[in-house]
Amino acid sequence: MTRNLFYRAANIVQLSRFTLLAGSRLLCTQTQAEPPTVRQQNNGIRIIILNNPKKRNALSLSMLESLRGNILADIDSDDLRVIVISAKGPVFSSGHDLKELTSAQGRDYHTKVFQACSEVMTLIQDIPVPVIAMVNGVATAAGCQLVASCDIAVVTEKSTFATPGVNVGLFCSTPAVAIGRAVPKKVAMEMLFTGSPISAQDALRHGLVSKVVPEERLEEETLAIARRVCQASRPVVALGKATFHRQMAQGWDAAYATASRVMVDNLALRDGQEGIRAFIEKRKPVWTNKAEKANDE
Numbered sequence: 001m002t003r004n005l006f007y008r009a010a011n012i013v014q015l016s017r018f019t020l021l022a023g024s025r026l027l028c029t030q031t032q033a034e035p036p037t038v039r040q041q042n043n044g045i046r047i048i049i050l051n052n053p054k055k056r057n058a059l060s061l062s063m064l065e066s067l068r069g070n071i072l073a074d075i076d077s078d079d080l081r082v083i084v085i086s087a088k089g090p091v092f093s094s095g096h097d098l099k100e101l102t103s104a105q106g107r108d109y110h111t112k113v114f115q116a117c118s119e120v121m122t123l124i125q126d127i128p129v130p131v132i133a134m135v136n137g138v139a140t141a142a143g144c145q146l147v148a149s150c151d152i153a154v155v156t157e158k159s160t161f162a163t164p165g166v167n168v169g170l171f172c173s174t175p176a177v178a179i180g181r182a183v184p185k186k187v188a189m190e191m192l193f194t195g196s197p198i199s200a201q202d203a204l205r206h207g208l209v210s211k212v213v214p215e216e217r218l219e220e221e222t223l224a225i226a227r228r229v230c231q232a233s234r235p236v237v238a239l240g241k242a243t244f245h246r247q248m249a250q251g252w253d254a255a256y257a258t259a260s261r262v263m264v265d266n267l268a269l270r271d272g273q274e275g276i277r278a279f280i281e282k283r284k285p286v287w288t289n290k291a292e293k294a295n296d297e
Helices: 002-032 061-072 107-126 142-149 164-168 173-179 185-194 200-206 215-230 234-248 252-267 270-280
Strands: 037-042 045-050 082-087 091-093 131-135 138-140 152-156 160-162 211-213
Touching: 037 061, 045 061, 045 215, 061 107, 082 091, 082 215, 091 142, 107 142, 107 173, 131 142, 131 215, 138 142, 142 152, 142 160, 142 173, 152 200, 152 215, 160 200, 164 185, 173 185, 200 211, 211 215, 234 252, 234 270, 252 270
Parallel strands: 045 082, 082 131, 091 138, 131 152, 138 160, 152 211
Antiparallel strands: 037 045
16 A cells, blocks of 8 residues: 555656646746737837738738837827838748638638728828838738738838739739729739739839839838938928828819918928028028927927
């Protein structure tokens, strides 16, 4: 009996050790789990990194929610002047996570995914600071939509862009909203109907991206643009960005009426008058970076 009790106690100790080991491994895995996106900010420039290279930075619901949160964090702070969206790994983003789009997930979940995606794309245009895509690799479907939604896109020579949803039975209808407003209609339709990728140079020629640079100069060129944005008045840039997107949706006459009113509003800003005075006085402007009226002085 004594021997049986000894063996039983030994088994309990061994089981306890196994349980503790398994628990510590689980805790370690949970601790090491990385967020879908990473945010860092310095000197007015916020960099948001898509951070799931193992899944080709797919825009899963969790990735979209994380991206939205990192865009909106302290969005009205005077310290934030421009946002750069980049990605870890060889794929900028492969688009939606197709595992989330199976029938097993259900229509309500599918609706939630596409609403979240549309909100993020619209948010990029609605926030008061410019958003720059820094792309080094493949951007497909909703990933291509993300690039098209940004105000500026700097990409490497090896980057490619495609809307291949038609080839897996899911037409890229939501990516088409942003892409169709960035490139000529017939270019967009060929991308959508064939799913064939276009090169970085073709993307530049058609207006999908702003600049194509060698891979080793991508960060340098992108940050140079970001720093130039930081040199301007924040409320002036915000007013200009909002007005640009508004007038683009209007007819010719309405667009000029809108832009003319905003020019007058811009002149009423303290920073608007400061810029004009600085030009006349041949000096650098000193911005308040606050949406204050000139007559409030």
